[in-house]
Amino acid sequence: MTSTRVALVTGGSSGIGEQTALGLRKAGFEVYAVARRVDRMLGLEKEGITTFAMDVTDDASMVAGIERILADHGRIDVLVNNAGYGSYGAVEDVPIDEARRQFEVNVFGLARLTQLVTPAMRAQGSGRIINISSIGGKFYEPLGAWYHATKFAVEGFSDSLRIELSPFGIDVVIIEPGPILTEWNEISRQSLTETSKGGAYEQQARKVRAVLERADGKAMASSPRTVAKKIVKAALTRNPRARYPVGKGAGTILRARKLLPDGAFDVIVKRTYL
Numbered sequence: 175m176t177s178t179r180v181a182l183v184t185g186g187s188s189g190i191g192e193q194t195a196l197g198l199r200k201a202g203f204e205v206y207a208v209a210r211r212v213d214r215m216l217g218l219e220k221e222g223i224t225t226f227a228m229d230v231t232d233d234a235s236m237v238a239g240i241e242r243i244l245a246d247h248g249r250i251d252v253l254v255n256n257a258g259y260g261s262y263g264a265v266e267d268v269p270i271d272e273a274r275r276q277f278e279v280n281v282f283g284l285a286r287l288t289q290l291v292t293p294a295m296r297a298q299g300s301g302r303i304i305n306i307s308s309i310g311g312k313f314y315e316p317l318g319a320w321y322h323a324t325k326f327a328v329e330g331f332s333d334s335l336r337i338e339l340s341p342f343g344i345d346v347v348i349i350e351p352g353p354i355l356t357e358w359n360e361i362s363r364q365s366l367t368e369t370s371k372g373g374a375y376e377q378q379a380r381k382v383r384a385v386l387e388r389a390d391g392k393a394m395a396s397s398p399r400t401v402a403k404k405i406v407k408a409a410l411t412r413n414p415r416a417r418y419p420v421g422k423g424a425g426t427i428l429r430a431r432k433l434l435p436d437g438a439f440d441v442i443v444k445r446t447y448l
Contacts (some may be wrong), residue, residue: 179243180204180247181409182239184230184287185257186223187214190306193402194254195223201406203252206243211335230257230283231275240290249298252409253291255284256306260321260362262382263369273320280324284333289393294338301344304408305332307417309352309424312432313439316447317375317382336416347408348417352424353395359386382447396421 181198186207187247195207195218207218208228215225225351226242229235243250258280261272288303295301310318311325329348336346353359363386370379404420419425431439 178202178204178247180206180243180249180250181252182206182208182243182250182285182287182291183230183254183256185206186218186225187211189358189398190351190354190401190405191254191256192218193258193398194405196221197399197402197406198254198409199223199251201395203409204247206239208239209257218275230280231342233286236283236286236290240287240294240302243319244294250291250294250301251298252302253287253307254304254405254409255287257283258306258324260310260318260358260365262318262321262362262366262386263379264317264373264375265319267369267373267375270321276320276324277327280321281327281331284328288335292344295344296339299343302409302414303332303335303339303344304347304349304405306405307332307348307350309350309419309427311348312352312428313373314443315382315385316443317370317379318362321362333416340353345414346416347384347414349401349408350417350419350424350428351396351401352421352427353389354398354401354421355390355392355395356398359390359395360384363390378448385447394422 181203183191183195187209195205199205200324205223207223210229212227218225228239261276269400305328308325310322311329311420314322332346332348363383366379370376401420404418408414419428
């Protein structure tokens, strides 16, 4: 079996996942990039990255993917749990099946892949699990309750897991991006508009959408490559930090949330979004 370090990146078809796969490959890893949209990963294949289809809501797909990598190399050194999306809309309006899907993709898919890679990492006495959370795992927005709930869950899951796996030489790292120039923002705005149309929250949705639109520009948002560089750093450093905020304004927002009481932070959120 190979002695080359092996990395798996989910959500590799665009944005942060695509740039992370390229960054890890450049750093010398044997990289597997997976996503549902295999046709979107042809460019990665040209860079020597192995790609194949994986759906993080399909257990058989995940099991088969991990078995394939272990059959090829006998090891997995880094798992980057990047697959995820933002589903916005009032709690009252979002169908509960969509809320469940948000958790399936953002939380349970991440958790299941963690389960699947842990035995191999434990056996080899080393490994690194890098979970892509968000500054949205520490603060909140109106009409974003389901999305923020998933990211708060990722934060708590990862913190517990970090202690749980440390005796086996496995590190767990949280990446907390701020606004990033990817498809995420557009998808979130679309779901917000569609879910709220004609209902009690339509006017509120327009204001929230405007905030999301402002955040989706070069003045406020960072590039996916910025996040990828931080992920690669977290994968390579000997003693990684527990979490890495990344992107314009990410550190400032997280410090404000930590220092301000709930009432004061509520005022800021209301003034921004309402």
